[in-house]
Amino acid sequence: MRAIPRGGPSRRRSTLLPLIAGVSALAMTATACGGGGGESEDGVVELRFSWWGADDRHSTTQQVIDLFEAENPDIRIVGDYSDWSGYWDRLATSTAAGDAPDIMTQEERYLREYAERGALADLGEFDQTLDLSNIDPLIAESGDLDGRTFGVATGVNAYTIMADTQAFEDAGVELPDDSSWTWEEYVELAGEISEATGGDVVGTQSMAYNENGFQIFARQRGERLYNEDGSLGFSRQTLEEWYELTVELLDNGGQPSASESVEIEAGGPDQSVLATNTGAMAHFWTNQLGGLTASSGRDLELLRYPGETEEDRSGMFFKPAMFYAISSESEHPEEAARFVDFLLNSPEAAELILADRGLPANVDVRGQITDSLSEPDARSAVFLSEVEGTIVDGNPPPPIGAGEVVEITKRIADDLAFGDITPAEAAERFMSEVATATGSA
Structure with missing residues (x-):
């Protein structure tokens, strides 16, 4: 498993630019939409959303996408998914080629690497679109680096x-x-x-x-x-x-x-x-x-x-189960932020996702879906509630x-x-x- 490809003794401090420069002109032409999305002939904004997981997660996520599109007819979400073993190679390759998904799923071990290389947008720039006010305070800053928010936890x-x-x-x-x-x-x-x-x-x-x-x-x-x-x-x-x-x-x-x-x-x-x-x-x-x-x-x-x-x-x-992040190269970052806001804050979306991406990071939504959780997930929710008062703080994103x-x-x-x-x-x-x-x- 690897994140963005690196090479040479000083690979840790490299940026995406040398990698992108090495991509052929033909490949760049084929992926001219930079952030992976664009606008279709009918005027609908098309965004790519990437995630990893098994078939159950793929099916559930598509249901969430369908729900979002019904409420947001001006946006179309294209799923881009794989299993864990292939996810990071695919994401690294597409990011290096300037064709990263508009919205991507990140994991804490790799978040800092993508953020430091300029591949992720600062979610704080979308405060009029993306509401993070109800995120559990114990993980609210888990995707922050140097005062900027590069990822928001999906769940805990x-x-x-x-x-x-x-x-x-x-x-x-x-x-x-x-x-x-x-x-x-x-x-x-x-x-x-x-x-x-x-x-x-x-x-x-x-x-x-x-x-x-x-x-x-x-x-x-x-x-x-x-x-x-x-x-x-x-x-x-x-x-x-x-x-x-x-x-x-x-x-x-x-x-x-x-x-x-x-x-x-x-x-x-x-x-x-x-x-x-x-x-x-x-x-x-x-x-x-x-x-x-x-x-x-x-x-x-x-x-x-x-x-x-x-x-x-x-x-x-x-621990954040995983993160939602937005590509810094997306041509439609505000629309991408609308979709992330839906994933985090929609009770209807949460009723579908339940605990598949961790118990919801939005504490209000978490409380609303408790009765819908499976018996083991409901017990996990109770356990987290019981230990929450004893937890002192969270952890910063791990290093590259x-x-x-x-x-x-x-x-x-x-x-x-x-x-x-x-x-x-x-x-x-x-x-x-x-x-x-x-x-x-």
Whole structure:
């Protein structure tokens, strides 16, 4: 997965201009509409809207488009979608060729890159068209850079621990009090479940594969994964302590072995210990509750992260599920802003989208659709409401190169689990490799 193509030692500071200049005259002629849209012969403004996802999302989005066009007959929206694996290559290529979609879906790991390269419009320029006043304040500035708004959150998620209540009951272990449990209790609880079941059901899935768990751990200590300027915002000691928890879980049998963890991680959520009924806890986003409930056939409980009351502050945060952004090259940015406003603020659109792009970022709309949500999504909405008052703040957009951190995290997690490196060595490697990937070394 990559964002706009880059090359050479100084690739991080390059702009779109050299890339566009390299596109042939023929290609530029074929894509003369710059922002991907234009005006048809009948005088209707035509805009392209890009997104990723499975068939269900495509079908739902087309229904939203049909609804918008019925209310706005002067605008036609053309869908431009693909699965996740192909989305970023397609977007990078079209942006470099000066043919970016008028409205695009962005993800936090890539938002800064597209914004810094001048590919995104400042949404603040459309304040007469695009109403952002009801966006959840905990994510309202999540798409802001240097005082400008380059993306607006579609919806919100939170990273949690999901617990299989039946697994706890079968092991004879009580669910923790997630309003006060500590990291030490989490490790002990996981080991206790594994021991009670003879290892047939492990206490928890490895938490070392996703940097968002560490993000919470660091925030609890007044640190963060990235600073506003994109530099690393945590200490080596904090990261070492995080990795030490994984070693403790391996030592007490609370999580799967190294080889088992590799297989589980490769299989994705459908092969997680929760989905396969082989574990009592795992770390997932709230919007994954529905899929995991269906896969497991079990009642899964959402739990706050351990340590939320153990340190000076809480660490959990609301993450934008994704962002809506407008191309800086769009020939019809005001019309594009009208469509984004509809996506964010229309109750009718929200009744179709529901929680597919996270629970709606517009807090008023979120409340209006609660009764229409599926049972798991409704429980996620309740959970988010319950933890909202404990969340201190959000996070700035990750730096350019943050997309590479996913694989860095996995490699180091594997080496740590197999005993090839110590927690101290894992921390040193992570900080070095991430700093290099993000250009902050």
